[in-house]
Amino acid sequence: MLNRFLQLRLRGLIVLAIILLCLPAFLSNPFHYDLATQMAIIAATVVGLNLLVGFAGQISLGHAGFFGLGAYFTGIMTGTYGWPAVPALIVGAIVVGFIAWVVGRPILRLKGHYLSMATLAVGFIIAIILNNERAITGGPDGMPVPALDLFGWELSSFGQYSLFGLEIEGFLAWYLFASLILLLAVWFAQNLIESPIGRALRSVHGSEVAARVVGVDTAKYKSLVFVISAVYASLMGSLYAHFQGFITPAVASFEFSIVLITMVVLGGMGSTFGVILGAVVLKLLPQVLADFQELETVMFGAILMLTMIFMPKGLLPTLTAVVSKKFEKKLEKKAGGAS
Template sequence: MFKRFMQLRLRDLVILAVILFSLPAFLDNPFHYELATQMAIIAATVVGLNLLVGYAGQVSLGHAGFFGLGAYFSAIMTGSYGWSALPALLVGAILVGVIAWIVGRPILRLKGHYLSMATLAVGFIIAIIINNETGLTGGPDGIPVAPFDLFGWELSPFGSYSLLGVELSGSQAWYLFSALVLLLAVWLAQNLIDSQIGRALRSVHGSEVAARVVGVNTAKYKSLVFVISAIYASVMGSLYAHFQGFITPAVAGFDFSIVLITMVVLGGMGSTMGVILGAVVLKLLPQLLADFQELEAVMFGLILMLTMIFMPKGLLPTLQRSIGRRLKKKAEGQA
């Protein structure tokens, strides 16, 4: 059983890699590459959030706050203090992890809507600080961000690069880089899920009382996954800031937190590939509804509502179950 489970994990990773590296054949212009890069970065963010929500069963309505902290830390340290992007990203992730551990210890003792309100408050506090510290963050006007540099190699959407003899535009290079980051994020998440930590998280999700009875330190594992998901958000926030070249407090806002949690629920909680699908769908919907600008919010809500009614487990798990039933009926009919 475990061997088959690992084979399925590897299969999913290979399928994702094939999709990511085949996608450029269907991307026609820099805007398409920009959208695909944003999808990859946001998808990696919700992969981390899914560890907290889908596997540990802990709701976070303020996760954009950690995303914004990573983005602003990189922007400030590279722009005002001359740091390279990679050290800024790593130090920012460590600091965000420490902050998540400090605030997570008390609030993760709460349950249900009390936990939701507490995480919402954390997100609001971070967003307010970013918005009000005008001298440091630029306030509501935002702040420019330096291009991402790695060991003297600068990655900019406006540059041109040569990879194995192939000439790439800056937007193409950024997409390939973000695709690799997404694959790494998924691989790390899958390894965590398959480890002792992952089993402990699933037991916490199932029943905290039962988990404690069998010796699982629920407080420890809830804090750990909260920190891990915050680090995911911080790293992706840093990359997003460097890719965009300019950020505003919206990256830490309540609206973005709701979008992130909706991606997890829509794609399928507890399904790594499902939440990636949720991220893609919610990033594409505004583009598909561009001709209905005055009705965009209504149609957006209607689509989500219908999905939750008819696919309560999420898009991917529902589709997998439906395909599995059809294949089973077909096999039974042939027998």
């Protein structure tokens, strides 16, 4: 069973890598690459959030706050104090992880809507701080962020780079880099899920009481996954800040937190590749519906509502179940015909 899962996990990563490598063939201008790069960064963020929500069963309505903290930390450190980007990303992730641990220990004792309200309050507090500290963050006007400096190699959407002897545009280089980060994020999440930590998280999701009875330190594992998901958000927020070149407190807003949690639910909680699909769909829908102008929001909401009604388990788990049933029926027909 374990070997079968490992094979499926490897196949999933290979399929995702092939899709990411082939996608540039369908991208015709910098705007398409910009959208695809944003998708990859946000998809990696929701992969981390899915560890908390889908596997540990702990809700977070303020997760954009950690995304925003990572974005602003690297923006301030690199732009104001001249830090190299990589140390800023790493230190930012450590700081955000520590903050998540400090706030997570008390609020993760709560359950249900009490936990939802607590995480919502954390997100609001972070957004308010980013808005009000004008001298440091630029306030509502935001702040510029330097290009990403990777050990002396500056990654910018407007540059040109040589890769394996080929000259590529900066927006393609950014897309490839974000795709690599997404693959690493998925690889780490998949390995964590099948580790003893992942099994403990699933037991917490199933029943905290039963988990405690068999010796699982539920408080420890809930805090751990909260920190891991916050570190995911911080790192992706930092990359997003360098990619965009400018950030505002909107990156830590309540609306963005709702978008992130909706991506997880839409794609399928507990499905790593499902939440990636949810991120892609939710980022693409506004572009597809843009021509409907004032009806865009109504149609967007209607599509999400209908999806949740008819696909309550999420897009990918539902589609996978449908395909599996059809495949099983075909096998049964063949077996019946052979007999």
